[in-house]
Amino acid sequence: MQKVELGNTRERISCMGLGTMYFGTKTDEQTSHAILDVYVSHGGSFLDTANKYASWIPGFKGGESEQLIGRWMKQRGNRQTLFVASKVGFPYGNIPRSLKKEIILSECEKSLKRLDIETIDLYYVHAYDAGTPPEEFMEAFYQLKKSGKIRFAGASNFHAWQLGEANQAAKNQGWEGFSCIQQFHTYLQPALWADFGNQQILTPEIQEFCSVRKLSIVAYSPLLAGAYTRNDIPLPEQFRGQNTGHKLEKLKTVAGELGVSANAVVLVWMMQTPPGIIPLLAGSTVSQVEENLQSLSVTLSKKQLEQLAS
Numbered sequence: 027m028q029k030v031e032l033g034n035t036r037e038r039i040s041c042m043g044l045g046t047m048y049f050g051t052k053t054d055e056q057t058s059h060a061i062l063d064v065y066v067s068h069g070g071s072f073l074d075t076a077n078k079y080a081s082w083i084p085g086f087k088g089g090e091s092e093q094l095i096g097r098w099m100k101q102r103g104n105r106q107t108l109f110v111a112s113k114v115g116f117p118y119g120n121i122p123r124s125l126k127k128e129i130i131l132s133e134c135e136k137s138l139k140r141l142d143i144e145t146i147d148l149y150y151v152h153a154y155d156a157g158t159p160p161e162e163f164m165e166a167f168y169q170l171k172k173s174g175k176i177r178f179a180g181a182s183n184f185h186a187w188q189l190g191e192a193n194q195a196a197k198n199q200g201w202e203g204f205s206c207i208q209q210f211h212t213y214l215q216p217a218l219w220a221d222f223g224n225q226q227i228l229t230p231e232i233q234e235f236c237s238v239r240k241l242s243i244v245a246y247s248p249l250l251a252g253a254y255t256r257n258d259i260p261l262p263e264q265f266r267g268q269n270t271g272h273k274l275e276k277l278k279t280v281a282g283e284l285g286v287s288a289n290a291v292v293l294v295w296m297m298q299t300p301p302g303i304i305p306l307l308a309g310s311t312v313s314q315v316e317e318n319l320q321s322l323s324v325t326l327s328k329k330q331l332e333q334l335a336s
């Protein structure tokens with residue numbers, strides 16, 4: 027698996043991350059370990075988790091994904107070869123949705139403990155919080171960096187202006203700002219006014235901001251929960267538009283030409299989108315993940331990229 031630079035940090039990270047949202051809850055221990063092993067065997071080292079994963083699954087309270095990753099790293103003795111990302115800011119248990127400094131600092135301690143590591147490589151703000159001034163949450167991130175508890179900072183579910191505001195607040199103090207943004211992004215384009223609730227889509231404006239300011243873009247939910255290839259998963263309403271049928275046909279044609287699944291085409295298309303969007307690969311079985319990893323063995327031609335863009 028190739029590596030790409032994280033923002034302008036000079037740190038090189040895998041061109042495809044592994045989403046671990048349901049590890050230790052919906053996806054059992056053995057399957058989660060097998061998926062992690064398959065991802066690593068393909069050269070991957072970038073793991074994505076969050077403090078609250080997956081508190082919304084009945085019978086669980088959050089923190090299970092981090093704990094599972096911690097156990098797996100301990101068993102494999104491979105912590106030093108991995109780049110581990112976690113997040114703070116969304117509510118779970120008795121933790122409110124907030125980016126107050128004391129919440130960020132205490133949640134980071136909890137995540138470090140659950141992951142059983144000394145430093146989180148990339149720590150994200152999971153969502154913007156209008157109730158906390160950017161100076162406050164950027165200071166919390168600066169403090170975490172200074173004390174060696176995190177190495178880099180990222181934002182998720184932000185608008186472009188929020189990202190600009192936060193990074194300016196950091197710059198004013200001489201602190202390093204966010205090096206990347208993680209947004210909802212897939213091959214199909216949503217309607218302009220589509221509502222995603224707490225989630226934020228990757229917009230052309232954010233893409234432009236990141237390209238000018240040299241921030242990396244990480245894409246979550248790239249496969250729309252499997253909707254590109256499964257009859258049991260409906261295409262989300264927000265992605266159903268006049269052009270949808272046409273775009274899906276193009277995807278199918280290109281997948282046929284390359285002899286891979288439509289899921290693999292979505293992922294390789296993202297990685298080939300300049301300057302290289304980093305998709306988060308996810309699956310509930312080893313065979314799904316292996317199918318999606320086919321994206322690493324194909325390259326889209328100029329003609330195919332044009333077809334997919336039409």
Ligand SMILES: NC(=O)c1ccc[n+]([C@@H]2O[C@H](COP(=O)([O-])OP(=O)(O)OC[C@H]3O[C@@H](n4cnc5c(N)ncnc54)[C@H](OP(=O)(O)O)[C@@H]3O)[C@@H](O)[C@H]2O)c1
Pocket residue numbers: 044045046047048074075152182183208209225245246247248249250251252253255256289306307308309310311313314315317318
């Ligand atoms: N920052 C944020 O706010 C945010 C939000 C959401 C997710 N994330 C991150 O992004 C990661 C990925 O998100 P996601 O799970 O929503 O991604 P996704 O790519 O939209 O969906 C993954 C799901 O699609 C199905 N699938 C995947 N490959 C398949 C295949 N080859 N054939 C058939 N079905 C397939 C599986 O569903 P089944 O489980 O039904 O088999 C799998 O669990 C998460 O793990 C998390 O780390 C971040």
